[in-house]
Amino acid sequence: MAPQQSRTDIASVDVLPQVRLVGVTKRFGAVVANNAISLSLMPGRIKALLGENGAGKSTLMAMLAGRFKPDEGHIEVAGRRADFTSPREAIDAGIGMVYQHFMLVENMTVAENVLLGQEGGFLLDPAAMRATVSALAGRFGLPIDPAARVGDLSMGERQRVEILKLLHRQSRVLIFDEPTAVLTPPEAEALFSALRTMSAQGKAIVFISHKLEEVLAVADEIAILRRGRIEGEFLATEVDSPAELARRMVGRDVVLDIARAPVPLGRAVLDVRGLSGGGLKDVSLNLRQGEILAVVGVAGNGQQQLVEVVCGLSRPETGEVELLGHGWDAFSKHHDWDGALAWVPEDRAGLATCRSLDLTDNLLLTTRQGFSRGQWLQRARAREAARRIVRENNVQPGRIGLPAWQLSGGNLQKFVLGRELLRKPRLLVAEQPTQGLDISATEAVWQQLLAARADMGVLLVTGDLAEALALADRVAVMFRGRVMGQFPVTDAAQVERIGALMAGLSEDAA
Amino acid sequence: MNVVIRRRETSLGWGALVVYLGALALALGICAVLLMLSGKPGLGGLAILFRGAFGQGYSLLDGLVKAIPIFLCSLGVALSFRMQIWNIGAEGQFALGAVGATFVALALPGQPWPVLLPLMFLAAMLAGGLWGLIPAGLRLWLGVNEIISSLMLNYVGILFLEFLVFGVWKDPGSFGFPMTAEFSPGGQIGRMGPALGLNLGKLHWGLLACPLAGVAYGVFLSRTRLGFELAACGEGERVARYANLPYGFLVLLVMGLGGALAGLAGSIECSATLGRLQPTVMVGYGYTAIVVAWLARLKPWPIAFTSFLLASLRVGVEVLELRLQIPAAFGQIMEGAILLCVLAGQFFLDYSVSVRFARLRRADSAAPGLEERA
Numbered sequence: 001m002a003p004q005q006s007r008t009d010i011a012s013v014d015v016l017p018q019v020r021l022v023g024v025t026k027r028f029g030a031v032v033a034n035n036a037i038s039l040s041l042m043p044g045r046i047k048a049l050l051g052e053n054g055a056g057k058s059t060l061m062a063m064l065a066g067r068f069k070p071d072e073g074h075i076e077v078a079g080r081r082a083d084f085t086s087p088r089e090a091i092d093a094g095i096g097m098v099y100q101h102f103m104l105v106e107n108m109t110v111a112e113n114v115l116l117g118q119e120g121g122f123l124l125d126p127a128a129m130r131a132t133v134s135a136l137a138g139r140f141g142l143p144i145d146p147a148a149r150v151g152d153l154s155m156g157e158r159q160r161v162e163i164l165k166l167l168h169r170q171s172r173v174l175i176f177d178e179p180t181a182v183l184t185p186p187e188a189e190a191l192f193s194a195l196r197t198m199s200a201q202g203k204a205i206v207f208i209s210h211k212l213e214e215v216l217a218v219a220d221e222i223a224i225l226r227r228g229r230i231e232g233e234f235l236a237t238e239v240d241s242p243a244e245l246a247r248r249m250v251g252r253d254v255v256l257d258i259a260r261a262p263v264p265l266g267r268a269v270l271d272v273r274g275l276s277g278g279g280l281k282d283v284s285l286n287l288r289q290g291e292i293l294a295v296v297g298v299a300g301n302g303q304q305q306l307v308e309v310v311c312g313l314s315r316p317e318t319g320e321v322e323l324l325g326h327g328w329d330a331f332s333k334h335h336d337w338d339g340a341l342a343w344v345p346e347d348r349a350g351l352a353t354c355r356s357l358d359l360t361d362n363l364l365l366t367t368r369q370g371f372s373r374g375q376w377l378q379r380a381r382a383r384e385a386a387r388r389i390v391r392e393n394n395v396q397p398g399r400i401g402l403p404a405w406q407l408s409g410g411n412l413q414k415f416v417l418g419r420e421l422l423r424k425p426r427l428l429v430a431e432q433p434t435q436g437l438d439i440s441a442t443e444a445v446w447q448q449l450l451a452a453r454a455d456m457g458v459l460l461v462t463g464d465l466a467e468a469l470a471l472a473d474r475v476a477v478m479f480r481g482r483v484m485g486q487f488p489v490t491d492a493a494q495v496e497r498i499g500a501l502m503a504g505l506s507e508d509a510a
Numbered sequence: 511m512n513v514v515i516r517r518r519e520t521s522l523g524w525g526a527l528v529v530y531l532g533a534l535a536l537a538l539g540i541c542a543v544l545l546m547l548s549g550k551p552g553l554g555g556l557a558i559l560f561r562g563a564f565g566q567g568y569s570l571l572d573g574l575v576k577a578i579p580i581f582l583c584s585l586g587v588a589l590s591f592r593m594q595i596w597n598i599g600a601e602g603q604f605a606l607g608a609v610g611a612t613f614v615a616l617a618l619p620g621q622p623w624p625v626l627l628p629l630m631f632l633a634a635m636l637a638g639g640l641w642g643l644i645p646a647g648l649r650l651w652l653g654v655n656e657i658i659s660s661l662m663l664n665y666v667g668i669l670f671l672e673f674l675v676f677g678v679w680k681d682p683g684s685f686g687f688p689m690t691a692e693f694s695p696g697g698q699i700g701r702m703g704p705a706l707g708l709n710l711g712k713l714h715w716g717l718l719a720c721p722l723a724g725v726a727y728g729v730f731l732s733r734t735r736l737g738f739e740l741a742a743c744g745e746g747e748r749v750a751r752y753a754n755l756p757y758g759f760l761v762l763l764v765m766g767l768g769g770a771l772a773g774l775a776g777s778i779e780c781s782a783t784l785g786r787l788q789p790t791v792m793v794g795y796g797y798t799a800i801v802v803a804w805l806a807r808l809k810p811w812p813i814a815f816t817s818f819l820l821a822s823l824r825v826g827v828e829v830l831e832l833r834l835q836i837p838a839a840f841g842q843i844m845e846g847a848i849l850l851c852v853l854a855g856q857f858f859l860d861y862s863v864s865v866r867f868a869r870l871r872r873a874d875s876a877a878p879g880l881e882e883r884a
Contacts, residue, residue, distance in 0.1 A: 313751060343752070351752050354745040365742055365753045372735045379733075 016079050018043050018204040019064070019095065019173050023073035026059050029408045031438045033059040035228040036073065041173055041204040046195055048207045048219035048236070050249055052299065052463040056228040057208050061175060065097050066090030096171030098162045100178050106151035113150055114164045136167055141197040156187030163194070174198065175206040180214055192218045210298050212242040212249070212503055224249055246298070247499030258446055258470050263290040269324055269427040269457035270310065277317025279305045281481040287457040289426060292449065294460045294472035297502055302481035303431075303461045310429055310459065311343045324426055337369040342425035344417055346432040346461075348409065352416045355405040359395075360386045362404050363419050370423075389418035393444065410441030417448050428452060431461045446471055465498060477501040514864050522859050533855030537847040544843065550834050562829025563822040569829075571711035573822035575783070576795075579604070579775035581720050581817040583799030585727050586642075586771030588808040590764040592731070593743040597765060599645060599660030600772040601796025602667030603638040607773025608780045609671050610637030612690060612787040615697035616679065623696040630697060630777050638773020639766040641667060646765035650758050656765075664796070672789050679787065689788035699782035716778035720814070723771060728810045740764065772796060794842075798824075801849045807856075820845060 017040035026034040033056045041047060051057050062068045064075065066084030075082050077093045084090045104113050111129040114136070133146040142160045150161060159179060166174055176195075180188040195218055199205050209215055215222060216236060222245070223233040232248055239245050266289030275283040280302050287293045295303055308314045309321060312332030321328040324340060335341055345351045353362045360379065363386045364371060371382040386400040393414040395407070404412060413433065420428065430449060434442040449458055449471060462468050468475055469489055476486040477498055484501040487494040522529070542552035563569055583600040590597040610633035618626055644663060648654035672688070681691040692698075702717070703710035731737040743750045743760050750757040775795065780787050798820055805820075806812035827841035 337754075345752065351748055354742060354749060357742070357745075361738070361742070364738055365749075368735055368738060375734045375736060377733055377735050377738055 017041055017076075018078060020076040020079075021060075021064075021073065022076060024060070024063060024070045024075065025072040026063060026068060027071050031409065031436060032228050033436075034063070034070075037225075037228075037230055038073075039223060039230065039233075041206060043172065043202045043204050044199050045220045046199050046205040046207055046218055047221045047223060048209060048215040049223050049225060050210060050212075050215055050245070051225035052210060052249070055225045057225055058177075060225070061097065061177060061208070064090065064095055064173075064175060066095075091169065091171075094170060094172040096166030096169065096174050098159065098166065098174065098176045098179060100181055102158050102162050104150045104158055104161055106149070108150060109146065110144055110148050110150060110153075110161050110164075111146040113161050114146075114168050116165075118168070132168075133164060136164055140164075140167055140201065141194050154187070155182040156184065156190065159183070159187075159191065160194070163198075167198075171203075173204045173206070175208070177208050178210075179207070180209065180211065188214070210249075210300075212245045212298070216242060216245065241500075241505075242503035243500035243505050246503045258443070258450070260450060260471070263454045265290040267325075268322075270459065271320070271322040272306075272310075273320040273322075275306075275309065275316050275319035275321060277319075278309075278314060279481045280309075283319070283478075283481070283483050285476055285483065285486070287427070287459055289455070289457050290453060291473040292453050292458040292460050292471050294462055294468035294475045295478055296462060296465055296468045296475055296498065297478035299463050301478045303478055305481070306478075307343075307345075307429055307431055307459075307461055310427075311341065337367065338423045338425075340423075340425060341427045341429070342366070342420035342423045344413075344420050344428070344430045344433055346435065348413050348416050349404070353404040353412060356403050358403055359390065359400040359407075359415060362415070363389070363422075366419060367422055385422065389415060389422065393418045393448070410437040410444075413437060414441065414444055414448070417445060421448065421452055424455070426456045427459070428456050429459045429461070432463065433460070434462075434464070434467060442467075469495065479504040516862050516864075518860055518862055526859055529855045529858050530852065533851040534848065536855075537844070537851040540847045540851070541840075541844050544840075545834075545836075548836075550836065555830060555834055555836075558833050559823075559826040559830050561826075562833075563826030568711045569825050570822070571713050572825045573818055574717070575712050575714065576821035576824055577814075577817040578716050578720055579779045579795040580798050580802055580821055581814055582723055582775035582778070583772045583796050584802040584806070584813050584817055585723055585810070586768035587800055588803040588806070588813060589727070589740075589771075590768050591803055591808055593740050593760060593764060594746070595646075595649075595761055595764055596657045597642065597645070597660050597768050598657055598800060599642060599663050599667075599796075600768070600799050601792070601794065602660070602664035603641045603769040603772035604776040604779075604796045605664075605667040605671045605792060606641040606769075607634035607638040607776030608787055608791050609674060609776075610634040610773060611777030611780055612674075612679065612693075615693040615781070616690060619694040619697075621694070621696050623698075626694070626696040627699065627781070630781060631774055634773040634777030635770035636773070638776065639770035642765040642767075642769020642772070643762060646762050650761055668789075668792055671787070671792070675787055675789055681786075687788075690786045692786045693781060697781060698785050699778060701782075712783070714778075714782040716782045719774060719778060723774075724810045724814060736760070736763070772799075798845060801845055805849060805852050820848075823848075 019041040021037055021039045024034055024037045025032065037060060039047075049057060049060075059068065063070055066087040066089050069083070069085075075084070077095070082089075082093055084093070105116065108116070111126070111133040114133050115129050130146040137144050137146070137160070140163075142163060144157055144160050144164070150158060153161070159182070163174070179191060183191060195205055195207065207215070207219060216239060219236045221233065222236055222239065224231045226249070268286055268288050270285065270287040272283055272285040283302070283306060285293065295306065297303060305314070309316050309328075310323070316328055323331040349355060354365065357365070360383050364377070364382050367382075367385075368377065371378045371385070383400060389395065390398045390400060395411045395415045395418075407415070417430075417433065433445050433449065437445065446467070449460070452458065460468065460472060472489055474486065474488050475495070475498065477484045479502060484504070485494060485497070489495060538556060542556055545555040546552035563573060583604060586603070587597050587600050611630040614630045614633045615626065618629065641663065642660075645654070645656040645659040648659050649656045675688045675690060679690045681689055683691070699714050699716050701710065702713050702715055731741065739755050740760055742753060743755050743757055747757055776791070779791055779795070784791055802813060802816045802820055806816045823844060824841055827836070827838075827844065830836050830840065831838055
């Protein structure tokens, strides 16, 4: 097909979106993962879908890929309603996904991977296969050696193989899930130019990311997804700076109005001075009993590394970390199960709990020293305590004999928080504590945290600015492993600049 | 056609029995077909097998005797399987246990049994336990996969046993046969029958070790803090690190205890069944124990029951070998067939499968959908 011809093809269908989502809603129990989402994916356009973890991006993609069915609304392909019952149907309809984890056979060549399952006849013709792949790669500006073994390729090259697979299947809509997460900066640049080439040839492209600069660099249109809703959709040219985009992404709207009585400050529980290494650069923070310090920022800017150091999983490379008045080494080796440190991790189902153990055993996971006499476990007492947590925090369903995997995320989170507070910590680390939770569970968790701060210092790591402003006494903004600013939430001028700080714009740059 | 697979939210209850019986029937069916393919009567062969295994009082007693070492080894491997440490080394630990017990028996001849037997057991558990600690240490400090190292150490252990029996420990009066001198009476576990005035065949007092070990296993896992920590570690090293569990210590513990139990089994087998050490003590109980632990899903009562079942199968296959001139490997084939069928069947305990015939217009795009509610 000559390029001129394809141009006219595009022009004729340009009025029609390639794929349209019409009022699509998806619920998991009480959680609305996607709420009445309407989006149009146009041929020849790159649409960026921007949102924090847990905003509902993966649910949306799973529906486009035919893995979930929407509870309400529907998907249209080329103007016709399509109800996918399997991933195969979505692929046949021309929707292709490039996932973060590549689905390639490492021992096969590039050409074999691209043509896998579509070789045509019984006999293979390697030379013809290589020629097909070369032609395809040349047309879309994805240089690659079709004879190379995939296992020998870099991440960027593997990603090109994934894209070629979709192009060979005539996918008209290509969806990229955080495609630059595994790429080096030059590889990312090459990807961007390939994206532009593909869109120029009439493909509709969706680019999912939470990296602001990239979105501005590559997208024609930007849609912001927050708590399951499209919170805004606009042309990339309407946005002046990453700071403005950050502001639009994290939002400031108060989801819940929550009363916050001041609490007298006590002793210092955490003192970090000049912590560097492992992605962190000269981080200094301090936290006292009676306050909540929110660490905000776009995910992947060093929050994870900071939590791992504070919680004793990785040793600080340089800098001082003092916990409850002890040095890091002394504290991490010998701290007591209670009266010291408790941690509510982001991964509540895979890390904070064991999915197949019941609630009593999951209670014992971090409190077992408190429920044993010598080597003997006191299960009856543990059951009583588990029942109390379930009752006081309204964990549903309230049966402590259920395995953890049968609880919804919100109920599991209330249980985990109740368990960690049972340890009477003086330093509590809470990571994304309300991610994916519905409004009532969010409010319950917030109340728990606010009440808890009278007896402890709370380090709240969150990507949700509304949460940080509702709960925290002070805010620290992280960007690329640095703390860009640290100030009380009452400092209105500074709070106004959070978006800019999250995008890496400091005083002198602004 | 659309195949929908879902995780069950409630357990199957008595339906599980149907699944197990179905799997067992399938395995026996496969064995009958194999018999027919080799020109023997299929169903007739199975009948001979069953009569051989369960038909007579003495065959049941024989099964019980063989179940003792299998049960002890199986508890040992189940302990490590609980925390996802794959100890395949029971066979070698069993061999080292036999060597340890023999060392004591030969070094202290003529001692009364209350002195000699406990010392033999102690030496056996020590030797087996240390043998089990080798793969544990290799895993913890050098990152060596314990499946490979524990399996390889089996061959080392067995060859070490043979080296001793063919060499320094060979009985001068054995006419060149590879065996040690017979243990002194105090080093031999007696039979239960004469003492109780009953005809109990070859059943010996070593049986008592089974309820003791079984109860200790159950109490350890359900009532102690270490036992709980062990189960929690089975969820992976990340959870162990989060919950501050002593992962490394537990790896050493389960491999040491598992080795000790297999070693104890080795010493009992030597002392009660043979009365001396000879290479024929190694008949693969350590491997059968792995099959048993899996079939029984690591629970003590099912381990006891399954040990007896697979021990009886061995007895039945011995009869079959004699009557139909079947090669001895047939027993292993049966064991393997049962394991595969039951493991495949266990899928249905956790998942429900329903087949839906979707609209015919898309009959060509039959794609299996795999769903799991998390």
